[in-house]
Amino acid sequence: xxxxxxxxxxxxxxxxxxxxxxxxxxxxxxxxxxxxxxxxxxxxxxxxxxxxxxxxxxxxxxxxxxxxxxxxxxxxxxxxxxxxxxxxxxxxxxxxxxxxxxxxxxxxxxxxxxxxxxxxxxxxxxxxxxxxxxxxxxxxxxxxxxxxxxxxxxxxxxxxxxxxxxxxxxxxxxxxxxxxxxxxxxxxxxxxxxxxxxxxxxxxxxxxxxxxxxxxxxxxxxxxxxxxxxxxxxxxxxxxxxxxxxxxxxxxxxxxxxxxxxxxxxxxxxxxxxxxxxxxxxxxxxxxxxxxxxxxxxxxxxxxxxxxxxxxxxxxxxxxxxxxxxxxxxxxxxxxx
Numbered sequence: 001x002x003x004x005x006x007x008x009x010x011x012x013x014x015x016x017x018x019x020x021x022x023x024x025x026x027x028x029x030x031x032x033x034x035x036x037x038x039x040x041x042x043x044x045x046x047x048x049x050x051x052x053x054x055x056x057x058x059x060x061x062x063x064x065x066x067x068x069x070x071x072x073x074x075x076x077x078x079x080x081x082x083x084x085x086x087x088x089x090x091x092x093x094x095x096x097x098x099x100x101x102x103x104x105x106x107x108x109x110x111x112x113x114x115x116x117x118x119x120x121x122x123x124x125x126x127x128x129x130x131x132x133x134x135x136x137x138x139x140x141x142x143x144x145x146x147x148x149x150x151x152x153x154x155x156x157x158x159x160x161x162x163x164x165x166x167x168x169x170x171x172x173x174x175x176x177x178x179x180x181x182x183x184x185x186x187x188x189x190x191x192x193x194x195x196x197x198x199x200x201x202x203x204x205x206x207x208x209x210x211x212x213x214x215x216x217x218x219x220x221x222x223x224x225x226x227x228x229x230x231x232x233x234x235x236x237x238x239x240x241x242x243x244x245x246x247x248x249x250x251x252x253x254x255x256x257x258x259x260x261x262x263x264x265x266x267x268x269x270x271x272x273x274x275x276x277x278x279x280x281x282x283x284x285x286x287x288x289x290x291x292x293x294x295x296x297x298x299x300x301x302x303x304x305x306x307x308x309x310x311x312x313x314x315x316x317x318x319x320x321x322x323x324x325x326x327x328x329x330x331x332x333x334x335x336x337x
Contacts, residue, residue, distance in 0.1 A: 003030040004040070004081070008071040008101035009313050015056055018251045019321070023056070024314040027071075031103040034084045039094070039108050041078040046099035046310075046331045047125040048317040049074060049158070053250045062276050074099035075130055077114075077121050088113060095124050102310055102333055118292075120304070126328030127162055127295060127302040128288060134277045135163035136287045138220055138242040139170075141273045146171030149212055151231055153199075154222035156183040158328040159244060161191055162291075163220050165300050168192050172218075175211045177204065177227060179323040186326055190301060205230040215239075223248045229259045235270055243274035251321065303327025 005028065012025035034040045052074060055066045066072055076099035080092045085108030088094070094111040098104040114124055126132055138159075144150065150167045154160040155176025164187070167174050176187045176196040187196035195211035208216075208230045217239050219231035224246030231241065249256045264270065294300035305325035307316040313331045320329045 003032045004103050005029075006031045006101055006103035007310055009310065010071050011056060011066045011068055014058055014068065015053075015251075019053065019056065019318060021314050021318070026311060029101075031105050034082055034105045036084050037108055038084055038105055039080050039088055039111060040082040040103065040105045041094060041096065041098070041111065042081050042103050043076045043078040043099065043101065043333050044093075045077050045122045045125065045333060046313065047075040047129070047131075048313060048320050048329050048331060049131065050245060050247050050250060050320065052317065053321065072100040073097050075125050076100075077124050078104075078111075080111075083108070092116075093121060095129070100310070100313060120302070122304060122306075122328070122330045122332070123295065123302045125330055126158055126304060127291060127300060130277060131158040131328060132162045132291055133280070133284060133287050134244060135159045135166060135220075136291065137275060137277050137280045137283070138163060138244050139166055140280075140283075141242055141275060142218065142240040142271065144170060144172065144218055144240075147173070148217040149173045149175070149215065150218045150220065151175045151177070151208065151212065151216045151234065152220040152222070153177045153227040153231075154245075154247065154323075155193065155196065156186050156191070156326050157222065157323075158325070160220070160222050161187075161303060161327050162300070163244075164191055164193055165294075166291075167218075167220075169294065169299060173212075175208065175216065177208070177223075183326060186303070190303065199227070205233050208234050218242065220244060221246070225249060225256060229261055232259055232261050232264045232270070235264070235268055237268050239268060239270050241270060241272040243272055247321070301327075305329050307331050309333070 010025045013023045015023050093116040096111045150172045152160050152164045156178045174193045176193045177199045184196045187193040197207040215236040216234045220242045222245045225248035
């Protein structure tokens with residue numbers, strides 16, 4: 001099979017503070033036919049995620065930075081066009097980390113074959129993908145009992161919406177912080193939260209106190225900053241903090257100040273645990289079995305915000321950082337039904 005024409009999105013410049021569309025560039029490339037042991041894949045949909053912002057900066061982190069002038073990377077679902085590898089055939093549906101491009105050729109061990117009957121296939125980017133896995137892993141860090149009170153920031157986003165639903169399925173009282181009245185309604189009516197508030201409406205600590213007047217036992221932190229301060233005030237003795245993300249600081253040009261009430265960790269005997277989801281890869285089958293069952297039974301909702309066309313992927317990423325999405329932000333590639 002001859003090479004195919006493809007478009008890809010590259011990092012054109014390292015953002016200073018908030019990214020802009022000028023930090024991205026579109027490029028046309030030829031993707032060669034695969035050699036022995038490789039596959040050629042047409043991407044059907046791709047993910048944009050907050051962690052990608054950190055990879056746009058230069059310097060060491062828990063993942064290597066994106067290279068200037070090179071295509072970005074991220075989770076994607078695609079269809080094999082041609083296979084030169086045992087166990088994989090044309091037409092198979094696979095996941096990979098070769099997002100931000102329409103086609104790619106890669107070694108067979110860099111893709112994972114998945115069940116093609118799952119609908120939508122983009123669920124492998126969200127509730128059945130890394131974001132859903134992140135929510136699931138976070139809730140494994142501590143023993144969380146039925147009836148405990150769980151507070152989740154960014155509660156209508158990709159990770160937060162799954163974490164909140166999983167906590168509800170455990171019998172917890174769940175409070176969510178979101179960024180608009182529409183998201184408040186979504187959290188209450190669609191996700192089944194017990195309480196939710198718009199953090200833009202005023203002091204977060206006071207709003208959390210009204211939503212959970214008896215305090216909270218667990219805080220699933222996707223945001224950091226003022227949300228973390230509010231949670232520290234609301235946590236009860238022996239409370240736990242799941243440190244998943246700190247999106248409020250991802251675009252800061254100066255280091256943000258630490259929580260002013262961090263001393264409460266001592267008096268309340270609080271526990272804080274951070275995690276990197278890739279450290280839990282061996283538990284992925286267990287996660288897929290549990291959440292896949294919930295999805296089939298209609299107990300878990302896979303809400304998505306879908307953007308069409310790879311050319312609009314940079315805009316989708318910026319909208320994600322601005323909180324424009326409900327659930328998982330997905331880019332559907334042109335020509336894919």
